[in-house]
Amino acid sequence: MFWESALRKRNEMLPLRRKQLIQATLEVIDRVGLADATIALIAKQAGLSTGIISHYFGDKSGLLEATMRQILRDLREDTMRRRGELAQDSAAAHLRAIVDANFNDSQVSGPVMKTWLAFWSSSMHQESLRRLQHVNDQRLRSNLCCQFLRELPLPQARQAARGLAAMIDGLWLRGSLSGTAFDADAARQLAYEYLDYQLAKKSDAAANAATT
Structure with a gap:
């Protein structure tokens, strides 16, 4: 006993x-x-x-990897929670939920942002971290593409997903290096405008088809 x-x-x-x-x-x-x-x-x-x-x-590399796995786990769980609580099951709503999770406080606090930057830098030199970064990047693009595909043909959906993923990363990176408090609301709004623009292409295509 x-x-x-x-x-x-x-x-x-x-x-x-x-x-x-x-x-x-x-x-x-x-x-x-x-x-x-x-x-x-x-x-x-x-x-x-x-x-x-x-x-x-x-060693320290193993600790950094474990820390990033926890940050990514928090991101994944927050994304799933937001999508599970949606009032409407639309592509736009799901895409906005993914954007919101990426700009949530758990991802844009000072300690987490600096750890993300350290992880990205180290992933260029360490295979285990590079694999982790690849998995995270593929997961984001896959989730985005899955939603865009509900409204757009496959080639356009893939392109829109790549663009939104790049915008999320780019807005996050610029915000982290700005030297001022991260403006998550402004970043979210820019990402919303991009995804709305991409989804509007379906309406434009339908309108063009109707007039020909």
Whole structure:
């Protein structure tokens, strides 16, 4: 019974310690940047030993990957929640929900934005991070294309999805580097205007067909 109780307590502590370390990683990267975010600093911020980081994540790259997986998990869950709560099942509503999730507070806070930038930079040199970035990029474009496809032919839907994905990333990047508070409302509005413009092409095509 003693060993069973000790094992149960240990297993209960695992998610808590991982959460502590991921939060500490965000805070340290926000304060000093990725290059100076040492294992010792992160461990001190979390109030844990450096050995715990090595045990759970291996090294700083493993910790960055775990942190980004959590950020992406938060993004995915927020997107699903928003889409599940929609009052109407239209392509425009789903597309707006995807845009809203990408510009939600959980994705545009200072620590998260700096960690995103560190992740993008590191993904050019580390295969595991590059794969993670590829999966995230493909997921976004696939979700966007799926909704555009409800209103547009496949070639146009793919093009619109690529354009909106690029706009989301571009608006986020410009906002993160502006040196001022991120204006999420302005970014969302620009993305809305783009997706509405793309969806309007169906009406234009129908009107042209009717007059010929």
